[in-house]
Amino acid sequence: MRHSSNMALPASGMETDLVRKLERARSQIEQRFLDGGAVLLAVLDVLNKLGGNLEQLTMSLDESAARATASRLVETAEQLSALPSLEGGRQVQRASIEEREKSLDIHIAAMQETLRYLRTFAMTAKIAGAGIPDFAGFAEEIVERIQFGTAEVNQLSVRLTALRSTIAVAAARGSQTLERYQNNIPPIVKNLSRTIEDLNVERRQLAGLAEKVAQMTRKVQTKVATTLSAMQIGDITRQRIEHCQSAFTIADAYFASQEGRTLDGNARQRIALLVARLVFEQLAELTAHFGRDCATVVATIKDLSNDISSLMKLASGIAPEGDGESGIRRLETDIAAARGVVAGIEEMAEEAARLSRETTGTVAELLLGIETIRLVRTDIQYMALNTNLRCSKLGEDGRAINVVTAELRAFSALLDDTAAKILEALKGLEADAARLGEGDHGFGNDSLDGRLAEVLARIREAGDVMDANIASVQATGRDVASTVAAAVGTLDFKTELGDVLADCTEQARLAVGETPTLAGLEAAVAAIGDRIARVYTMNSEREIHGRIFGPGSSAAAAPTANSDDDLFEDALF
DSSP: OOOOTTOOOOSOHHHHHHHHHHHHHHHHHHHHHHHHHHHHHHHHHHHHHHHHHHHHHHHHTOHHHHHHHHHHHHHHHHHHHHHHHHHHHHHHHHHHHHHHHHHHHHHHHHHHHHHHHHHHHHHHHHHHTTTSTTHHHHHHHHHHHHHHHHHHHHHHHHHHHHHHHHHHHHHHHHHHHHHHHHHHHHHHHHHHHHHHHHHHHHHHHHHHHHHHHHHHHHHHHHHHHHHHHHTHHHHHHHHHHHHHHHHHHHHHHHHHSTTGGGSOHHHHHHHHHHHHHHHHHHHHHHHHHHHHHHHHHHHHHHHHHHHHHHHHHHHTTSSOOTTSOOHHHHHHHHHHHHHHHHHHHHHHHHHHHHHHHHHHHHHHHHHHHHHHHHHHHHHHHHHHHHHHHHHHHHGGGGHHHHHHHHHHHHHHHHHHHHHHHHHHHHHHHHHHHHHHTSSSSOSTTSOHHHHHHHHHHHHHHHHHHHHHHHHHHHHHHHHHHHHHHHHHTTOOHHHHHHHHHHHHHHHHHHTOOSOOOOTTOHHHHHHHHHHHHTTOOSHHHHHHHHHHHOHHHHHTTOOSOOOHHHHHHHHHO
16 A cells, blocks of 8 residues: 555654654655666666577587588698698609600601601602603602601600690790799698697687686576565555554544544544554664665675675686687688688699690590501502512512612511500500599589688688677676666665665654553544555565554454565565
8 A cells, every 4th residue: 555645644743844844755766766777677688688698609619510621621731741741642643754754755756757767768769750751740759658658756746845845835834833833832731730739729619718708698697586575675665654654644543433432632642652652663673674684685785795796707708818819710811811722723723634634535536547557658669569460560660669669668567566556555654544534623513612612701700700709708798797887876776765765664663652542432442453454565564563553553454464574585585
């Protein structure tokens, strides 16, 4: 039952002043505890926000995702480590191709020399048989076939020259690339491996720290919530003040009633003194309880402030130390540096593949050329054989031509030997070209740079999320600290409100005289006492009431209830 501002006041000026002070005390307590509750709710709100930020941070430190990314990066680092050896293998293949190209050059030169001899013999045979009917045309056909073969061999020489140039450029670049690999890749791989391990350690430490902060945050949240519940001491005190106000109101209402108007001045005065004593003793107890319980609340709030300080000190560790660069950002930098080297690696790998394709293509063309030259050799041999047969029928006139055509046949056989050597060298060249393009850069369908780009994107995204969450934790932590710092100064209810209640109690004490006799007033006292007793909500109020008005007046209206001490202790603990 809340006191109304138009409550009837007792006749005594002292009691009138007390009623006004009680109303001011009631109003101040109500407002101050409402404000204090709002402050604690604000603290609880920022603590809940901090808890949410910590949960998001923990999610961004997901171990399985971090393990998968680290595994991918370790695999990529191992592939990077293999690159110098792979490039060394390419160098060996290039050297082998260069050696085979040189041997081919020798064989091609020998074949060109043989064809020059053949052309000389063919021209000699043509001159020797100039006077023989139909032989000049036949000899001209042999010369044409030799010239055709010479043109084919010259084309082979041109292709080998182009291949030689390609190999020379690739070898020079390959040497630079191998040196670059040997100088740059080991430090990069070392940095990646170290940073991966550092990141794993940092992630585990950060996850552990975040969990500790979360645990302490939950502890502080519980304490704030408990303190918030314990602040019902303000509501208890307000109610008891209202009950004191109600005592005066009920007494005045009785005096104004038909029964009360039958009382004389002395009777009214004795009843008023009884009510004043009741109010004094109620106020004395509630003031004492308020001071004691507020002291407990204030002590709890100060302890809460210490907990918040410890929480903020712990939360401040959730940030990079030193230069401010976290492990995940260092890893991001290392991966970016690795990609700079890998760009050159991919370019050289593609050049090696192109060289392999060009070499394979050149070998195919050379093989076709060799087959053509073999056909030329066969044609020359058949022509020379036919010439021998014709010359044998010519007798003495064909003997000189026979000698020349025999040389033609003998030298054309050299073409076969040289072609066989070239064919053997070409097969070796083809094998070297194939090995040059094997397993040196592709790692399946996924390029090395593609793998690093994928990992870098994951790392960067995880770093952004982690930085954002850490920033949120730090910002919310500062909010918590400032909110609590501001709250502590506003929650010392005992200092501000205790004096107000003490003043009311002192005013009530002054209104209390000697305990009046109640002879002849039993009916009026019982009526007033019973009405007052019905407004109580706490046992301690009923106990005091029973001492003043007699036990019977409060027992009838006393439901089972805890004492106000029990209510407070239940709320606080």
